[in-house]
Amino acid sequence: xxxxxxxxxxxxxxxxxxxxxxxxxxxxxxxxxxxxxxxxxxxxxxxxxxxxxxxxxxxxxxxxxxxxxxxxxxxxxxxxxxxxxxxxxxxxxxxxxxxxxxxxxxxxxxxxxxxxxxxxxxxxxxxxxxxxxxxxxxxxxxxxxxxxxxxxxxxxxxxxxxxxxxxxxxxxxxxxxxxxxxxxxxxxxxxxxxxxxxxxxxxxxxxxxxxxxxxxxxxxxxxxxxxxxxxxxxxxxxxxxxxxxxxxxxxxxxxxxxxxxxxxxxxxxxxxxxxxxxxxxxxxxxxxxxxxxxxxxxxxxxxxxxxxxxxxxxxxxxxxxxxxxxxxxxxxxxxxxxxxxxxxxxxxxxxxxxxxxxxxxxxxxxxxxxxxxxxxxx
Ligand SMILES: CNc1nc2cc3c(=O)[nH]c(N)nc3c(CCO)c2[nH]1
Ligand SMILES: [Zn+2]
Numbered sequence: 001x002x003x004x005x006x007x008x009x010x011x012x013x014x015x016x017x018x019x020x021x022x023x024x025x026x027x028x029x030x031x032x033x034x035x036x037x038x039x040x041x042x043x044x045x046x047x048x049x050x051x052x053x054x055x056x057x058x059x060x061x062x063x064x065x066x067x068x069x070x071x072x073x074x075x076x077x078x079x080x081x082x083x084x085x086x087x088x089x090x091x092x093x094x095x096x097x098x099x100x101x102x103x104x105x106x107x108x109x110x111x112x113x114x115x116x117x118x119x120x121x122x123x124x125x126x127x128x129x130x131x132x133x134x135x136x137x138x139x140x141x142x143x144x145x146x147x148x149x150x151x152x153x154x155x156x157x158x159x160x161x162x163x164x165x166x167x168x169x170x171x172x173x174x175x176x177x178x179x180x181x182x183x184x185x186x187x188x189x190x191x192x193x194x195x196x197x198x199x200x201x202x203x204x205x206x207x208x209x210x211x212x213x214x215x216x217x218x219x220x221x222x223x224x225x226x227x228x229x230x231x232x233x234x235x236x237x238x239x240x241x242x243x244x245x246x247x248x249x250x251x252x253x254x255x256x257x258x259x260x261x262x263x264x265x266x267x268x269x270x271x272x273x274x275x276x277x278x279x280x281x282x283x284x285x286x287x288x289x290x291x292x293x294x295x296x297x298x299x300x301x302x303x304x305x306x307x308x309x310x311x312x313x314x315x316x317x318x319x320x321x322x323x324x325x326x327x328x329x330x331x332x333x334x335x336x337x338x339x340x341x342x343x344x345x346x347x348x349x350x351x352x353x354x355x356x357x358x359x360x361x362x363x364x365x366x367x368x369x370x371x372x373x374x375x376x377x378x
Contacts, residue, residue: 024243024270027360030066030251032150033190034090034098037065039251039272040356042263042349043100045280048073049083049093052280053335053342056095062315062347063354066098066150068275071143072107076126076133080146088148100275101149103140103182105156105175105196105224106255117157119174137181145188153222154182156196161228168200176212183216194253196222201234203241210245220251223271227256235262239269246270260289260352261376264369267356274353279345284338286330289348293377295323297341302327315347316340 028039044051044059047070051059059067069089074080086092089099108122116123121136137155144152156175159168179195186193195213199206213221223242226235239254246252253273254266263274279289286298288309297309308318309326317326317340329337359368 025268025360025365026248026270026272027357028251028272030098030272032066032098032192034096034150035065037098038354038357040263040267040353040360041065041273042353043068043273043275044346044350045275045277046093046095047277048077049089051346052284053339054346056093058316058343059095059346060097062343063350064097064346066100066273067095068100068102069093069147069149070104070107071101071140071147072104072111072135074101074147075104075135075139075143076128080143084146084148088146090148098151099147099149100151100253100273101144101147101153102255103144103153103155103196104135105140105153106158108135109158109160119177121155122157137178138185141182141185141193145186145191148188149191151192151194151220152186154179154193154195154218156198156224158228159198159200159225161201161225161230163200165200165202165205168198168202168205172198172200172205172209176209176216179213179218180216183218192219194218194220194222194251196224196255197242197246198225199238199242200225201230201238203237206238206241207245210242214246218250220253221246222253222255224255226254227258227262227276232262232265236265236269239266239271243270260291260349261373263349263352264356264372267360268365268369276349279349280342283341283345286327286337286341288341289345291372292375297323297326298330299327309341309344310348313344313347314351315344317344317347 030037030039043066044064046067049069051067083089083092108124111127121134123134126133140155155178157171159171175198195218197209199209251272254271257274258276288295288297290310302323305323310318326337326340359365
């Protein structure tokens with residue numbers, strides 16, 4: 001294993017358990033103030049300090065280790081000072097596992113009507129009340145120190161897709177300067193600050209971004225600016241360019257990904273951590289994830305289907321309820337229906353990453369990947 005000796009601020013030490021020789025796939029353990037966690041890992045998204053429709057107890061039960069929350073949302077409402085007064089985000093939402101907060105770099109550009117980006121930061125209008133707001137590396141880091149997550153992210157610009165080379169170049173260089181400012185503003189020990197690699201869909205910019213951020217020496221690295229509408233092969237090409245430049249003994253977090261086929265490919269390139277709203281979002285419109293693809297349990301075809309969503313699934317929904325029952329609840333707009341599909345989808349992805357970890361540890365990841373991709377229709 002490669003320990004993480006000598007890192008002054010790091011708490012997210014990364015000790016790699018096993019690395020399969022043929023490529024980047026690896027099973028690791030991530031050390032944080034709230035526990036040591038297994039990778040590869042999927043992080044359920046709890047944007048506003050709750051993973052929609054499920055309780056912390058249910059999250060623990062289904063094997064969630066680290067959950068994600070958003071600085072952008074909590075900064076606007078209820079305010080990060082309030083959360084700090086409540087004892088921090090773990091206390092506020094009664095979650096004693098790991099928490100990672102995103103810096104707002106993505107939400108500012110994807111949620112509020114964007115006003116202006118300057119060297120200083122990003123001015124935008126709140127999507128809640130239209131008020132003019134401003135985020136900078138210093139403000140975003142202060143907000144995340146208030147929230148008290150175990151892992152926080154540098155303030156960055158997620159470059160839209162497609163983007164001109166020149167824009168991608170200037171934005172990526174600014175994101176690197178913002179990463180340095182984030183580092184200087186980060187004074188809370190016991191909290192790991194990850195940088196975020198950008199570079200658009202340009203191989204050379206991806207390499208420059210990765211190399212510049214690695215020389216600033218962070219305890220972990222997010223790979224940003226992907227899963228923004230680009231074709232999957234382009235995403236994989238950017239991973240191929242970026243991941244090998246990142247230190248082997250540090251965690252790599254592919255932001256905003258994703259569906260099981262993307263997860264299994266990204267793990268092959270050496271990604272350790274994932275987050276995605278997809279499982280909870282599609283659950284709320286009645287779509288369940290299975291190893292053969294999506295199952296729209298709301299469809300009439302399941303009206304008299306008294307089997308569970310997936311009879312091999314160990315989740316609370318599949319152990320106790322039928323497709324017919326869940327379809328009935330969804331058609332009747334019963335909240336419990338959304339809860340059951342959400343529980344199933346989260347369990348499915350958490351279990352999927354556990355299965356990938358096991359395959360890596362037993363050195364059979366390649367055949368696991370082949371079998372899965374053969375059965376899964378996108
Ligand atoms: C759904 N796709 C996606 N791509 C992302 C890209 C970024 C990014 O480049 N920067 C930051 N800070 N967050 C990102 C997030 C939010 C986390 O899921 C992304 N989410
Ligand atoms: Zn299930």
